[in-house]
Amino acid sequence: MKLPVEENPLYLQRVAKLGEIRSRGTDPYPRKFDYTHSLPQLVAEMGSLDSAALEQRQDQAVRACGRIVAMRGFGKACFLQLAEGGARLQVYVKKDQVPAEDFELLGMLDVGDFIGVDGPLFRTKTQELTVLVKKMTLLSKGLLPLPEKWHGLTDVELRYRQRYLDLVVNPEVRNTFVVRSRVIQELRRFLDARRYIEVETPMMHPIAGGATARPFKTFHNALGMPFFLRIAPELYLKRLIVGGLERVYEINRNFRNEGVSTQHNPEFTMLEFYQAYSDFRDLMALTEEMLTGLAETITGSRTVSYCGHTISFDSWRRFRLKEAICHFWDEKCGTAPVEEDLADAGKLERLLRSCRIEPPKDSSAGQLLGLLFETVVEEHLIQPTFIFDYPVELSPLSKKCPDDPSTVERFELYIGGFEIANAYSELNDPMDQFARFEEQVRSRGRGDDEAHEMDEDYVRALAYGMPPTAGEGIGIDRLVMILTDSRSIRDVILFPHLRPEQGRSTEAAEPVEEKPHA
RNA sequence: GGGCCGUUAGCUCAAUUGGCAGAGCAACUGACUCUUAAUCAGUAGGUUGGAGGUUCGAUUCCUCCACGGCUCACCA
Structure with missing residues (x-):
């Protein structure tokens, strides 16, 4: 299958990274990842623990996973934000804390990829709950860039057509x-x-x-x-x-x-x-x-x-x-009617006209009443x-x-x-x-x-x-x-x-008649 | 279906009277081991929705088409 985006240079760059990952013997699309905590679970259970409390349980590593939604690199370290289950959690990859091949893998990751991490929790100096990564696993490589992080996706046409992006x-x-x-x-x-x-x-x-x-x-x-x-x-x-x-x-x-x-x-x-x-x-x-x-x-x-x-x-x-x-009743349309006026088709027609609505022909009093209700x-x-x-x-x-x-x-x-x-x-x-x-x-x-x-x-x-x-x-x-x-x-x-996107309409684009054919 | 508005880089948006199509983020290269839209330096990225027309010259003006939004009609 030919992806419609394969001339997109951002796509081609990521395909190149994908090849690099494979050439190192890493499967970019592995089968599964056994995590100990969902991100909402981690936030709920550990979100209230302070630095000292987290220090106490430092030997208890967590395993968590999610989609990378932000990356901030520092040469020999990198903060990543993972999203999963409707929650987000920061993880911190430090060169001297992970195997060399994991740190090299970091260079081939992009926002949008899925990873799993192992490591203890700690608080950064700004008190953000963070996983100190000891082991990192690529779970799925994305090839197309996600929409921009700050403005998000606002084009309603894209939001509805590509709801998955809107949700991310x-x-x-x-x-x-x-x-x-x-x-x-x-x-x-x-x-x-x-x-x-x-x-x-x-x-x-x-x-x-x-x-x-x-x-x-x-x-x-x-x-x-x-x-x-x-x-x-x-x-x-x-x-x-x-x-x-x-x-x-x-x-x-x-x-x-x-x-x-x-x-x-x-x-x-x-x-x-x-x-x-x-x-x-x-x-x-x-x-x-x-x-x-x-x-x-x-x-x-x-x-x-x-x-x-x-x-x-x-x-x-x-x-x-x-x-x-x-x-x-809006007094701008004349004097308010009394309920007795609303039983007679002729009077209802006059009331509709005073609201600048032309009553449809052959309407019953009940239909006119319904129309007047909607209008007023x-x-x-x-x-x-x-x-x-x-x-x-x-x-x-x-x-x-x-x-x-x-x-x-x-x-x-x-x-x-x-x-x-x-x-x-x-x-x-x-x-x-x-x-x-x-x-x-x-x-x-x-x-x-x-x-x-x-x-x-x-x-x-x-x-x-x-x-x-x-x-x-x-x-x-x-x-x-x-x-x-x-x-x-x-x-x-x-x-x-x-309506279907231009150039991608389906074969069934013509109106289907209810004629049987054998 | 009618009226009005819109469509410019992956995303969000500029572009004066018709005069070399730009910025931020994302990407790429480099620096950086506690960042929060990280920062700094540099690089690359475009058939301006499509097809015609007017013009020396069109993102800009005109016509048609596609898609979308609002609104009216229809309906819940």
């Missing part, structure tokens, strides 16, 4: 993904402790349902049929409720064939959970408990800083959707806020409010100005569900290609009986954004989708 050079990036892992771990723990079981449902769906979104299409050759990558696991999870798994959750990817932005990635991670014998108000309480505890466990505080705002998980607010529009309210919802009582047109899978059939028992949770969670009392009346699907199909016929398709098996499942159930989806990526103060969803996804 920018420690806060590593932390973001450690936090992400802990968030998921904590959510599992929270739900497991409440008698939930974790399940895995199909990612390939014959009918893309459970959300309003355009799906990705693929094709199964042997079955000779198209599939959609799932846009939501919802309909499968509720089938499990029908089957008697009263509390289920799933954490996995959804795929939506929509635009990308700082808040949208084509594949994103969602926690969905369903709890029988409960309604959406129970989930509001559960969500409050879950996320407050999560913030506290992850960040050590109920207050987090996000994009210059201070978000407090002690001040949860609740507004009905119409109430929120009246409450957050969304940006104000920095503190954790539940918005509830949604129009039925926007919620084909939710149960209607008993006293108002135009409204459903549904809430969305907003934090930091965007939607984090969406929950409702699940519609379990099979005949009502069938009618709502029919309405969606009519809507599709009018050109709304995000409207639901009819899912007959799902209706059949409901017809066998589903207990009253509440369900919720929480966007994990966005939640992690809030907890790590990340402005873009790409900063919490290890490999966000980008």
Whole structure:
């Protein structure tokens, strides 16, 4: 294989060093290294010992390893900084303390190489914990230079494309993904402790349902049929409720064939959970408990800083959707409406126009209401806020409010100005569900290609009986954004989708049609 | 998809009105056995994202293309 970088002089220099190392009989890529301590372990266990205490245990050498991230040479001595496990430790190689061949090897090392060291710990005169190296082993030779140590890697395109470099050079990036892992771990723990079981449902769906979104299409050759990558696991999870798994959750990817932005990635991670014998108000309480505890466990505080705002998980607010529009109305757009105005399509259109939004044609009152909400309210919802009582047109899978059939028992949770969670009392009346699907199909016929398709098996499942159930989806990526103060969803996804680099596009660059070929 | 902005050495960034393409770090050579972005002296490193155009002359002005960022639309 021809590396694309082989004309790079820095690369060629290192290849020359590699040859020199081999010619001396040293394997630059040995098998393993048995270390006595990870670097975080050393820092934790020895970080508080003073010089005298370290002197006492001087005959107890440690074996540690890591990537060289800094080298400072002094002719007959050299300080190196190793990075491993998210920690860094200094090691000191002195000519009169190591075998001659080890000191010669030092001259062939570069920042980026991996080494292992043996030796006692001591403190330098500036009190830095340091390994006094008695034996040094090359563990892996790097051939390309790492980005600069001081400014790090800031070009976002390179950071996303070559995330491995971003992780090596920018420690806060590593932390973001450690936090992400802990968030998921904590959510599992929270739900497991409440008698939930974790399940895995199909990612390939014959009918893309459970959300309003355009799906990705693929094709199964042997079955000779198209599939959609799932846009939501919802309909499968509720089938499990029908089957008697009263509390289920799933954490996995959804795929939506929509635009990308700082808040949208084509594949994103969602926690969905369903709890029988409960309604959406129970989930509001559960969500409050879950996320407050999560913030506290992850960040050590109920207050987090996000994009210059201070978000407090002690001040949860609740507004009905119409109430929120009246409450957050900007007087610059005219006199604030009263809730009664928000039921009439004509009045809603006038209100939208006064906000300089041209209402789309053929929209129902519910759709206009949703649009008005996004326009007027969304940006104000920095503190954790539940918005509830949604129009039925926007919620084909939710149960209607008993006293108002135009409204459903549904809430969305907003934090930091965007939607984090969406929950409702699940519609379990099979005949009502069938009618709502029919309405969606009519809507599709009018050109709304995000409207639901009819899912007959799902209706059949409901017809066998589903207990009253509440369900919720929480966007994990966005939640992690809030907890790590990340402005873009790409900063919490290890490999966000980008176009291929120029000249390196894949063979599958042309659009894949779902036509079968034998 | 639309609008705006960006792309210069391995990395981070300069370059006046269109006039020899530069610095810091990294690298290389040398000095240096407690440094912390080590220091000092020296050396090398470029098809200025790509293709055209205007011009005596283009990193700079124009057109097209590629990729990215922000934003709007769509959505979660």
